[in-house]
Amino acid sequence: MMRVFPLLLAAVFTMARASAATPAKPPGKDERLRLAGEVFKIFEAKCADCHGAHLPKPKGKFGYVLDLKRVSENQKYIVGGDPKESELFQMVKNDEMPGEDADVPPLTPEEKKTVEAWVLAGAPHELPAGVSATPAAPETRQEPKVSFLRRVANWLGKFHPVSTHFPVALLLTAVLAEAIAWWLRREEWMLLVRFLTVLGALSSVPTTVLGWLSNFPTVSGSELATIYRFHQILGTATSVWALVCATLVCIAECEEGSLARRRFRGSLLLGAFLIGIVGFLGGALNAGGIGHYKF
Numbered sequence: 001m002m003r004v005f006p007l008l009l010a011a012v013f014t015m016a017r018a019s020a021a022t023p024a025k026p027p028g029k030d031e032r033l034r035l036a037g038e039v040f041k042i043f044e045a046k047c048a049d050c051h052g053a054h055l056p057k058p059k060g061k062f063g064y065v066l067d068l069k070r071v072s073e074n075q076k077y078i079v080g081g082d083p084k085e086s087e088l089f090q091m092v093k094n095d096e097m098p099g100e101d102a103d104v105p106p107l108t109p110e111e112k113k114t115v116e117a118w119v120l121a122g123a124p125h126e127l128p129a130g131v132s133a134t135p136a137a138p139e140t141r142q143e144p145k146v147s148f149l150r151r152v153a154n155w156l157g158k159f160h161p162v163s164t165h166f167p168v169a170l171l172l173t174a175v176l177a178e179a180i181a182w183w184l185r186r187e188e189w190m191l192l193v194r195f196l197t198v199l200g201a202l203s204s205v206p207t208t209v210l211g212w213l214s215n216f217p218t219v220s221g222s223e224l225a226t227i228y229r230f231h232q233i234l235g236t237a238t239s240v241w242a243l244v245c246a247t248l249v250c251i252a253e254c255e256e257g258s259l260a261r262r263r264f265r266g267s268l269l270l271g272a273f274l275i276g277i278v279g280f281l282g283g284a285l286n287a288g289g290i291g292h293y294k295f
């Protein structure tokens with residue numbers, strides 16, 4: 001008994017010292033790794049939809065939430081060791097982020113504690129093995145799987161925007177020429193319209209094919225994904241419509257006022273209208289959303 005007592009005392013003393021020392025002692029390397037890994041997973045689940053690097057237009061112009069190094073170095077977001085001064089933590093704590101319109105729920109109290117502990121630990125960015133390799137950024141996840149053919153298609157698809165200029169300009173010039181033809185009632189102008197329309201319609205076919213080859217990155221359900229789908233369907237329909245116009249203009253004899261000519265003229269105007277809409281949507285895709293014509 002007399003031999004056990006000092007041992008017991010020593011054990012109690014060590015435990016007490018350990019527990020008293022923990023809060024003051026900076027977390028060890030393992031703990032820092034763990035915190036960084038946890039926070040990475042939280043951000044991946046709850047922030048990356050709107051702030052991921054894969055987005056062409058991230059929300060709030062903040063598109064690197066999974067780049068913990070960059071996040072922690074941005075004093076505007078994180079002040080290492082000081083959760084009160086860390087705007088990002090405050091937004092998360094007060095449920096401002098992820099916002100009310102997010103598809104994901106706010107952070108649980110435990111998750112908030114983890115983020116706070118991470119900030120207190122100086123916002124370490126080194127991740128434990130395996131975490132950064134989880135399906136984080138889509139580009140790192142998909143890169144190895146992209147087949148050669150897909151890459152060729154993606155590359156060819158890059159020429160879609162530039163190739164649209166030909167059919168668009170030709171068909172819109174056809175509208176102008178048709179107006180002059182109507183005004184002057186001259187056969188030469190009607191022949192010119194025929195030439196422009198046929199060439200415009202034919203050149204719209206490769207443009208449409210290039211468009212289908214291209215691989216525009218969108219997050220399903222996002223505004224861009226909707227714009228993209230409309231652009232794709234309407235664009236294809238417009239190309240088909242241009243071919244209809246080309247057929248009609250070939251059937252229509254060059255005689256002003258004939259029924260066939262008027263039918264063609266109406267179709268061409270409708271085609272021009274469709275081109276306008278498709279072009280507008282295409283511009284929105286490039287700009288990252290509707291509103292690109294705001295003054």
Ligand code: HEC
Pocket residue numbers: 043046047048049050051059060061062065077087088091092097098099101102103104
């Ligand atoms: C549903 C989309 C969405 C989600 C999910 C989301 N955010 Fe945001 N975030 C926004 C929007 C929109 C803004 C811009 C708000 C503004 O400027 O008024 C923003 C702005 C921010 C900003 C300020 C950017 C700046 O420099 O002005 C930070 C920091 C931020 N978010 C962090 C986060 C974090 C951390 C998460 C995850 C816990 C998150 N957000 C989840 C939509 C989202």
